[in-house]
Amino acid sequence: MNHTLPHKRDIAVQCLEAILPRSECRKAVWANPAIISGLVEILKQNAGPQMSYQVAFCFWLLTFEGEVSEQINKRFDIIPLLTNVAQTAVKEKVIRVIVATFRNLVSKAPSANLPAMLVAQLLPFVKNLSARKWSDEDIVDDVIYLKDELNARFESLTTYDEYTSELTSGHLSWTPVHDSELFWKENVTKLNNRDYEQLKTLIRLLKESQDVVVLAVAAHDIGQYVKHYERGKKVLDDLGAKTRVMELMTHKDTDVRYQALLSVQRLVSHPWAAV
DSSP states (O other): OOOSSHHHHHHHHHHHHHHTTSHHHHHHHHTOHHHHHHHHHHHHTTOOHHHHHHHHHHHHHHTTSHHHHHHHHHHHOHHHHHHHHHHHOOSHHHHHHHHHHHHHHHHHOHHHHHHHHHHTTHHHHHHHHHTSOOSOHHHHHHHHHHHHHHHHHHHHOOHHHHHHHHHHHTOOOOOGGGGOHHHHHHHGGGGGHHHHHHHHHHHHHHHHOOOHHHHHHHHHHHHHHHHHOTTHHHHHHHTTHHHHHHHGGGOSSHHHHHHHHHHHHHHHHSOOOOO
16 A cells, blocks of 8 residues: 555555455454555545545545544544545545545544544535535535534534544644633633543643644643643643643744743743642
């Protein structure tokens, strides 16, 4: 799948298309992460319309398995990738098979996938698709289904649900919650729930992400945590976040450096609270 010769890679994808209609084959392919990673890499390399269609077709077939639909985005981050491919696609069949894949993901594992879809801004894209004229009735049904499911989820979201969805997806961006003083006052202690589970996720993004927007937003949120939680400095120091934020003050990106500097100022000046 990762072969550098295009014709060998093409043959590999064609073979997958031929075997994936069978459940036992889907399960065998899913048990081999290198194959899934190979398909993801093909799409990341801006494949042409035909190859994009064939790879998306493989994902569509794979997502008929409940276990795949439950885990594939968490493990391979395919929702933002497929959204991007669909948004830039010029062929209707590429959009059709990606929309059908999203329908599988929602119908088989809604709680695992709807939050990531909202973070990937799939709802406005689907609304745009619903206004288009299509030659294939199947895509119309799938688009309506997705729009209804995403709308229902969106309308039921609280601001903290929105923040949680962003955090879980790993795709932090400058959405309004990050700069809302009211949001942080009301919700800061929720990051401490379940042994600081969400705070640890934020720190992991700060340590592992290569995306400058994610790093800048994460550094900013660390500063907000310190500002609005009296024991924040002690907790962050214990979890190893302080050292990482200080490292980011020398990052090559100016916004990352700026957000890290603001957070470090809070980490240094905020008084230690009693344990």
